[in-house]
Amino acid sequence: MGRGERDTVARGARLYEAAQAVVDDHARAVEAARAALKPINDAAVKRELDAIPVARLQDVTEGRLRLGSVEKSGLRTVGSVLEAGPYRLRQIPGVGQRTADQMLAAAHRLSEAAHETVAVHIDVDRPEPSTTVLVTALHVLVEAGPDARRAVDKAAALSERLGPSLADARPAAGRIRMLLAGQEKKARVSAAVTEVRALVDEAEQTDLPGLLAQTSVDLLRTPASDVAAWVDFELRSAEYYSLLAEISGRQPDAAAAEGFLPDEIAERVRTQHLDDTHRQVSLRGYQAFGARFALAQRKVLLGDEMGLGKTIQAIAVLAHLAAEGQSHFMVVCPASVLVNWTREIEARSALRVMVLHGPDRHYAFADWKGRGGVGVTTFDALRGFPAPGGGEVGLLVVDEAHSVKNPQAKRSQAVAEWTEHCGRALFMTGTPMENRVVEFRNLVRMLDGDVADSLGERDALAGSVAFRKAVAPVYLRRNQEDVLTELPSLQQTDEWEELSASDEEAYRDAVRAGNFMAMRRAAYMRPEKSAKLDRLREIVQEAGANGQKTVVFSYFKDVLGVVGEALASELAEGTAVFGPLTGGVPAGRRQQIVDDFAGVAGPAVLLAQIQAAGVGLNMQAASVVVICEPQIKPTVEHQAVARAHRMGQVRPVRVYRLLATGGVDERMVRMLEAKTRLFDAYARRSAVAEATPDAVDVSDTELARRIVEEEQARLGLTDERVTAVE
Structure with a gap:
């Protein structure tokens, strides 16, 4: 074993330390946010319990407790019972050890339920010291951005692979130890050095050391001031609340977040990989599920309520398909949101975007055909473009899809033709369509004729089991109150x-x-x-x-x-x-x-x-x-x-x-x-x-x-x- 092997071990050790440092720095930043959240959460739970009358303990114990003397003693809420404790409770006439234990057990059950359901709201107009600490702690993670999460995941995976190989290769750093080693040990060390070299070379080719170094810097950087953190919170509150939900561990009801899809479809969606290489925004859990739904089911209608980030989910799908090698995408939308689409794609992804609209749209279309990227056009402009060949367009996105519900309209016919020639399509609308079966069926027919044929007038009742089951292969809708546990106000x-x-x-x-x-x-x-x-x-x-x-x-x-x-x-x-x-x-x-x-x-x-x-x-x-x-x-x-x-x-x-x-x-x-x-x-x-x-x-x-x-x-x-x- 010579200098080359010793250098390899040294490079591996530096890379391993950098990876471990990123994981540790991220863990500290998350723990700081959790620590800042706890007193706010505890105070919210206390307010909740102080508002619950002591009579509710009867419900929890199915009426086994007699609480008249407790209320007369001045303990009128569940919060006051918990604060009193067993000694004070036993001083109340008629309350013995067993009753006190039952009361406290029931009160603790309500407390646990409150901890699981209470939502923390950050009042930007009335900042307090505790919320300022929380916003400042969250700011570090938000500012580090999706690259930090990507770096942490890569660092953890690298540490898992590099750690054992590096441990086996360390003897190569000492000449005398290798001279005294037997043939079997030398062979094992040599193989480990080869593995370390391969891992280090692979990391350097993708500039992972640079990413790890930048992430450590970002995770250790604090905001310039409390004011700067609050201003950033106002500008990017959705990202702060997304992190808050993740850190608190309080996720929305899984069935609601998954649109109450049947188990077999939901499971297929859960196992769908989602590549974030070209994406520059973090996703909430329900948003990641929506993107996976579009990928797993290929042609779908995303009907999330307004304000849940349908555009972000579409960009996540585009970024994933681009990472898989797809080069051409088309977004069709009303002229009124054309600029928003281009700005969102530029801000939230690394994808090239081209506006195919206006007097030069045909030249722009030819350029898009030749160079690729995300073309963004209007319903009317789409009518003037030739439909693509099979496999040419990786994804067709149709925003405000309710605009093409009339099959007799020329814009609807153009969208239908493009959808037929594209292997994947993502229709989006925030307008609830469940009660408009005829219009809904027209949209679904563009995506899946069999599903459209299965929709009968008797399925018109929104939320009916028959309707949900019939549309599940192509339709996903979530409501704000179901999926935003930490609701941005x-x-x-x-x-x-x-x-x-x-x-x-x-x-x-x-x-x-x-x-x-x-x-x-x-x-x-x-x-x-x-x-x-x-x-x-x-x-x-x-x-x-x-x-x-x-x-x-x-x-x-x-x-x-x-x-x-x-x-x-x-x-x-x-x-x-x-x-x-x-x-x-x-x-x-x-x-x-x-x-x-x-x-x-x-x-x-x-x-x-x-x-x-x-x-x-x-x-x-x-x-x-x-x-x-x-x-x-x-x-x-x-x-x-x-x-x-x-x-x-x-x-x-x-x-x-x-x-x-x-x-x-x-x-x-x-x-x-x-x-x-x-x-x-x-x-x-x-x-x-x-x-x-x-x-x-x-x-x-x-x-x-x-x-x-x-x-x-x-x-x-x-x-x-x-x-x-x-």
């Missing part, structure tokens, strides 16, 4: 829209006039071709289909008028539209409008001017909020959202901010984020900021002037007047 989404040609014309006119306020509302001024309005309709219609109420905010009265007319003519029968609630409506009347909105059974829409409704009104009946345009004062936007997201809101609130690419919206978002993100996030947690939105906002006039000048320069327009800032 507020989910915020920026919806980026590409302006239509008509929108662009209206926008150019406003820029030419130097009218900043006209620029901000130009996207709604030609409603028949408005991209933002199209997306707003879709959001409201989907919320209504799920029985949810929606508040639509805008700064502008005329925008609310356009929105009201559009919704009144297109919403499903029985969906009431209230408002608009504007500054001209007397204060007493405003509250009456809100009360009427809240009092309606089922879906409803409230239109409200953001500065008129942002303070003093409680709109917690709404679980969906749409903001028509970004606000000059971010605090006004925060306060408006807080009208719905506040004490008494029992459902999570989903906030959509409608933004147009390439113009005033994008410039406003970028400027305001750069100038006020950290300061605003800190300052608005004070009473002053809550009472006075102007306290932390940049100058309206200066912001408007800069944006108008930049837009005039970008569009080649020379009029430099700035009007209508206020």
Whole structure:
């Protein structure tokens, strides 16, 4: 054994130490989060037990306990019984050792149940020392990202393989020991050295040492400040809650997370491998199951309720198939979400994405055919592209699939043709389809004709055993309340829209006039071709289909008028539209409008001017909020959202901010984020900021002037007047 063997052992030892360090660093980071979670969880359990009357112990013991004297002694809740303990209980007249033991055993059973079910909610508007410690601990793991989990898994697998071989190879590091060793031992050491060399070479070829080193650095890095951690939590709350659910070990009911699929299908899905090589986002358990379902069943309809991350699940499927060697994918969606799809794919994966839309779409399609990647197109544009050959497209994704439920429509026929020529298809819709058997069957027929034929009218009752069994091979739907055990109370989404040609014309006119306020509302001024309005309709219609109420905010009265007319003519029968609630409506009347909105059974829409409704009104009946345009004062936007997201809101609130690419919206978002993100996030947690939105906002006039000048320069327009800032 010479220097080469000694070097191999040394390299192996360094790699093994690095792998072990990553595993240990990750374990410490997880333990820090668990330790931070425990007192918060314990306090939540105590509140739960302190609210349970002592009479509930009768239910647990099937009525065997007599609790009258216990209540008379002042112990009126299960929490007080646990706090009292056996000695205090035995001092109560009529309570002996056996009764005390039975009471405590019953109380402990309720305590265990509370520990399993209580959910921790992180209140971003009222940070406390304990929640700050938790958010800071979670921040380390969230910031390290999916690469950290990937590195930990690889490090653990490498340690398991490398450890034994390295132990057998260590004698090669000592010359004298090898000289004295027998032939059998030398052969064993030589084989171990060969194995160590192979493992080290394999690791270095994939740059695993670099990944391990970076992960250790990431796991040891703390946030710059508590404020930075809280700001990051606001921006990525879903990722924090996903980690929180994983760390707490409190997973949703397995049957609900798996969509109540039959055992044989669920088992096939569970065993489906899911490759994360090209994915740059972590998945919740139910999301991973959804991606596996699409892979295992090949052609499916994912019908998860809005807010559960259908797009993320689709990206996970795309990333897996890309890792398997597939090169071409197609996403078909409404024009209103085209930009969102491209941004999500770019942000959440390492896949190449191409927009196949607009006047140059045929050139872009030819480029996609030649180079591959994820093509993103619209239903109408798809009709102009030739259907692929067999095996050419690895996956066809159809978003808002309920849009193609009519088999007579040309867009439906184009989707059906593409689906037939693709080996895999993933249809997605958040609109519940179970009660619309005819429409549902039309969608399913594109995926599996046999399943479609098995759906009879008698299976129309949603949730019926016959229906679930019949559609199980192709259909998966989960609801928020079933799968989000640690429920994010507020989910915020920026919806980026590409302006239509008509929108662009209206926008150019406003820029030419130097009218900043006209620029901000130009996207709604030609409603028949408005991209933002199209997306707003879709959001409201989907919320209504799920029985949810929606508040639509805008700064502008005329925008609310356009929105009201559009919704009144297109919403499903029985969906009431209230408002608009504007500054001209007397204060007493405003509250009456809100009360009427809240009092309606089922879906409803409230239109409200953001500065008129942002303070003093409680709109917690709404679980969906749409903001028509970004606000000059971010605090006004925060306060408006807080009208719905506040004490008494029992459902999570989903906030959509409608933004147009390439113009005033994008410039406003970028400027305001750069100038006020950290300061605003800190300052608005004070009473002053809550009472006075102007306290932390940049100058309206200066912001408007800069944006108008930049837009005039970008569009080649020379009029430099700035009007209508206020």
